[in-house]
Amino acid sequence: MLVRKNDFRIRRFVQRLESTTIFVVDASGSTAAQRLAEAKGAVENLLAEAYVTRARVALIVFRDKAAELLLPPTRSLSRAKRSLADLPGGGATPLATAIDVASLLGQAERAKGRTPLIVFLTDGRGNVGRDGEPGRPRAEQDARDAARALRATALPAVFIDTSPRSRPGAEDLAVAMGAAYAQLPFVDSGAVAAVVRANAPSRR
16 A cells, blocks of 8 residues: 555644733722722623633732732632722822832743733833832832833833823833833723733734
């Protein structure tokens, strides 16, 4: 029997890696309620698709002097809804601390073999430094330092600018962290989810 080259069939199996979208939401100031509500909607939107995409979602909220991991990485929509039922809002903006916390979580997820994407929802106007002390000049310098440290990790990120008017400082911060930049002054959960899908790293 003569065996020809076209008699062979090769099937390649591609393992789909799990992804983790880490939302980092500015819960400070007068517009915190809107940002938090739309972030909650985006989290629930993406988790509704998690059974298909093998995706996890996490939520970090920052305000006053701290950044809190409110929702650890999960694929459970019911768990997310329980955790996000009452989100805190108002106060100062510890942006540098939030960037540091997000970086640590992103690196931890990558160490577990997952593909992280960090998504910031903020106007980028930090006013609390890494040491918890108020003062805009120091806070902005700390935020730039934290952004450059995040870029050094090579973690993919998206900076969604929620300010009513775009300002150079926010986009400069996105550049410093190596993040894709999008302006959404009228934050909408569907638009946020669309930005995340458009910037999601390949999971193959």
